[in-house]
Amino acid sequence: MQSVIAIEGLGIAFEQGGVRTEVLRGLDLKIAPGEFVAIVGPSGVGKSTLLRVLIGLATPSAGTVRLNPDVKADRAMALVFQDSRLLPWRRILSNVCFGLEKTQLTRLERRERALAALAGVGLRDVAARFPHQLSGGQRQRVALARALAVRPAILLMDEPFSALDVQTREALQDELIRVQSASGQTVLFVTHDIDEAVYLADRVVALGGRPGEVKISLDINVPHPRRRDDVALRHSAAQIRDVLFAETIVREDWVI
Amino acid sequence: MRGATPYLLAAIGLALFLGVWEAVPRLGLLPPTLLPAPSQLPAAFLREVKSGIWGDSVLFSLWHYAIGLACGTACGIVLGIATGMYRPFDWALAWIVRVLRPIPGLAWVPFAILWFGIDQTAAVFIIAIGCFWIVFFAAQGAIRGVDRDLIEVAEAFGFKSGPEKLVKVLFPAALPGMLVGVRTALGQAWMAVVASELFGVSGLGQRMQQASSLLATDIVVVYMLTMAALYGLVDTAFVFLQSRLLAWKA
Numbered sequence: 444m445q446s447v448i449a450i451e452g453l454g455i456a457f458e459q460g461g462v463r464t465e466v467l468r469g470l471d472l473k474i475a476p477g478e479f480v481a482i483v484g485p486s487g488v489g490k491s492t493l494l495r496v497l498i499g500l501a502t503p504s505a506g507t508v509r510l511n512p513d514v515k516a517d518r519a520m521a522l523v524f525q526d527s528r529l530l531p532w533r534r535i536l537s538n539v540c541f542g543l544e545k546t547q548l549t550r551l552e553r554r555e556r557a558l559a560a561l562a563g564v565g566l567r568d569v570a571a572r573f574p575h576q577l578s579g580g581q582r583q584r585v586a587l588a589r590a591l592a593v594r595p596a597i598l599l600m601d602e603p604f605s606a607l608d609v610q611t612r613e614a615l616q617d618e619l620i621r622v623q624s625a626s627g628q629t630v631l632f633v634t635h636d637i638d639e640a641v642y643l644a645d646r647v648v649a650l651g652g653r654p655g656e657v658k659i660s661l662d663i664n665v666p667h668p669r670r671r672d673d674v675a676l677r678h679s680a681a682q683i684r685d686v687l688f689a690e691t692i693v694r695e696d697w698v699i
Numbered sequence: 700m701r702g703a704t705p706y707l708l709a710a711i712g713l714a715l716f717l718g719v720w721e722a723v724p725r726l727g728l729l730p731p732t733l734l735p736a737p738s739q740l741p742a743a744f745l746r747e748v749k750s751g752i753w754g755d756s757v758l759f760s761l762w763h764y765a766i767g768l769a770c771g772t773a774c775g776i777v778l779g780i781a782t783g784m785y786r787p788f789d790w791a792l793a794w795i796v797r798v799l800r801p802i803p804g805l806a807w808v809p810f811a812i813l814w815f816g817i818d819q820t821a822a823v824f825i826i827a828i829g830c831f832w833i834v835f836f837a838a839q840g841a842i843r844g845v846d847r848d849l850i851e852v853a854e855a856f857g858f859k860s861g862p863e864k865l866v867k868v869l870f871p872a873a874l875p876g877m878l879v880g881v882r883t884a885l886g887q888a889w890m891a892v893v894a895s896e897l898f899g900v901s902g903l904g905q906r907m908q909q910a911s912s913l914l915a916t917d918i919v920v921v922y923m924l925t926m927a928a929l930y931g932l933v934d935t936a937f938v939f940l941q942s943r944l945l946a947w948k949a
Contacts, residue, residue, distance in 0.1 A: 498855045522855045528848055532871045532947040542856040544867070573947045593856070 446473040447514050447596055447629050448497075454505030454654075455492050465654035466492050470506065472648065472657075474597065476514065477627040481640035483683060484650035484658075490633040491525075494599045497631070498522045516596035517546060523590045523600045527582035529574040535585055536561065536570040542593040560592035561585070563622055580611035584618065591628070600632045604639070613671075616643060620667055637687075641680045642671060649683050659686045735917035740924070743917040752906060757925065760892050760902035763819060764929075767826025767895075768888045772881055775831045779838025779877075784861060784869065789839075804829040805894045812898060822895035822902065829891035830884035837880020841873035875948065878941050885937055889930050 453470040456463055467489035474480050482490050495501040497508060498520050510519050521542060529538045539557035548556065561567045564584040574582055583603060590598055604612040620643060623630055634640050640647045644663055651658040661683060665675050717737050723729050724736045731739070747753040782789040804825045811821035845868065853859075853868045896904025903922050910918035 499859075500851055500854055518857070524848070524852070524855075526848070528852045530849060530852070530868065530871070532874070532945075534947075541852075541867070545857040575947075 445476075445511055445513065447476050447478075447511050449473050449509045449511075450506065451509075452506035453493070453496070453503055453508065455489055455496055455501070456504040456654075465504075467650075468654040468656055470650075470655075470657060474629060474631060476629055479623060479630045479632065479643060479645045481632045481634060481644035481647045482650060483634055483637050483640045483647060484655060484687065486635060488650045488652070488655035490635075490650060490655075491601050494522060494601050494631070494633055497597075497599060510596060514596045517594040518542070519595065520597050520599055521590035521593050521595035523583075523586050523598070523603045525602045526606060527574070527579075527586040529582055529585055529589075531574050533574075534570070535566070535572050535574065535577070538574065538585060539589045539592050541589055546593070557588075557592050560588040563591065563625075564588045564618065578611075580607055580615060583607065583615060587619070587622070591622070591626070596629065598628050598630045600630065602634050603632075605634065605636065612639075617668075619643065624667060637680050637683050638671075638676075641676045641683070642669060647679070647683060649687055651687050659683060732914050732916055735920055739917045740921055743915075744921045747918060747921060753921075753925070756901065756903045756906045756922070757929070759819075759900075760896065760904070760926075761929070763822040763826055763895065763900070763902060764888055764892050767823040767891065768830050768884065770823065771827035771830030771888070772834045772884060774827070775834025775880070775884075776838045776877060779835045780842050780865065780870070780873075782835075783839040783842025783873075784865065800832055804891050808894070808898055811895070817899045819900060821898075822892070822900040825895035826888050826891040829887050829894075833884045833887055834877070834880045837883070838873065838877045841876025841880075842869055844876060845869050845872040875945055878944065882934070882937055882941070885933055886930060889926055893926070 450470055450472040453467065453472075454465065455467040456465045458464075466487075470493070472480070482493070484490055492501060496503050529535075530541065533541070536554070536557055539560050540553045543553040543556060546553075558567060558570065561570055564587055566581060566584055566588065569577060569581065569585075574585070577585065587603070604615050607615065616639065619630075622628070632640070632643060637647075637649075641663055647661045647663060648657055649659045649661075650656065659682070661679055663676065663679055665673055669676060720734075721736050721738060724731045724734050735743075744753070778792075782792055807825055807828055808821075811824050815821035815824060849868050849872055850864060853864050858864055858867045892902065893904040893907065896902040897908050899905060903926055907919050907922045910916070910922070
């Protein structure tokens with residue numbers, strides 16, 4: 444099957460005060476329709492920067508990103524940030540409408556679509572509230588609804604649950620899996636939490652090193668619903684840990 | 700008990716103030732022309748109302764106030780947003796701002812008269828200048844202070860042009876800061892009203908000037924209190940409007 448997106452030889456570098464810092468080098472990544480890909484790796488390896496490049500908030504220094512033109516979607520990508528970043532002056536429904544205001548939809552169609560997206564994350568009844576009246580977990584679900592409402596070819600998620608407490612995080616992970624399997628949404632999910640990546644994704648790509656490079660790409664062939672203590676998942680997580688941990692030790696030796 | 704106490708103390712404070720004020724001219728500590736007793740004021744007020752001067756003055760001043768405030772605020776918001784959003788524009792205006800900023804509204808009176816004559820427009824002009832700077836700096840600061848993260852949300856959802864970002868994020872996010880500036884300008888504009896009418900344009904300021912040159916200090920005080928009451932009304936209405944506009948704030 445043809446991929447939704449093909450990233451080839453992608454490099455990201457920053458120039459600051461005349462010093463050039465290479466963040467990411469030679470990244471190749473293809474994502475199939477409906478696939479859930481997670482990217483893990485230590486801080487500073489360029490995971491978030493990759494998403495920022497894909498959504499257009501930063502420009503790459505090398506390589507290409509090609510979207511499959513045959514994929515039917517209203518928008519190429521939508522991003523869920525680590526913090527919900529809802530607009531505090533808009534009510535919840537209006538926040539979910541935000542991305543739709545860039546489309547040709549009428550006011551009524553936008554409203555319908557936003558309500559459906561809110562219902563999809565189980566929050567239809569808070570439509571008339573303001574963001575500050577919601578809990579952190581609810582806000583993050585609204586942010587997910589806001590991104591899904593624009594029907595993106597690829598849903599990008601930048602450590603979306605890392606600021607939440609454990610219980611809320613696990614509830615939202617399950618919610619995401621439910622929404623994703625129901626809609627067949629293609630997802631690119633960035634996290635530093637290897638267990639989370641393994642629990643959620645069909646494929647985990649681990650980045651390491653400076654500049655960041657792909658260290659291992661692992662298919663997780665365990666059907667949903669998964670158990671968090673599933674042996675195969677634990678085994679995959681250990682495999683990724685080994686690769687990234689070896690990396691860390693080498694780097695620390697080098698620093699000393 | 701706690702509920703009524705503040706009001707009670709406020710009433711006692713006000714009564715004491717009026718008592719001392721009344722006592723000073725009555726005991727002959729100051730002649731009534733220097734300090735009119737509060738008991739003289741209702742009569743003076745009624746005389747002014749009956750002659751129609753009070754109503755005309757209030758209407759004229761309110762008109763100057765409203766137009767001057769609207770013009771100054773609108774210019775301040777537009778230029779504040781523009782300089783807040785676009786650095787080159789800010790650099791281009793930087794020294795013009797530094798030269799013009801410290802000139803008080805009153806200093807513009809000669810030019811206001813030369814340009815507009817002894818006319819309502821001159822008064823409006825001086826009031827507008829008084830409001831402009833406050834709103835300009837408030838709007839500029841508020842726009843610059845908008846959370847970068849929220850601007851990124853707009854960009855991530857495809858609102859990349861300046862006007863789109865302004866409408867979707869910058870303006871609503873900066874509104875609270877801008878309204879603080881507008882509220883300060885509401886007070887500043889009343890001060891400018893008096894200054895702008897001193898040279899002969901009809902209104903409260905002109906009437907105060909006439910009364911003080913005739914040593915009719917009771918009438919001066921009537922107009923001082925009139926202005927305080929008008930300011931109180933306008934400010935209360937504004938605070939109500941502000942709370943409606945910013946209902947989303949926690």
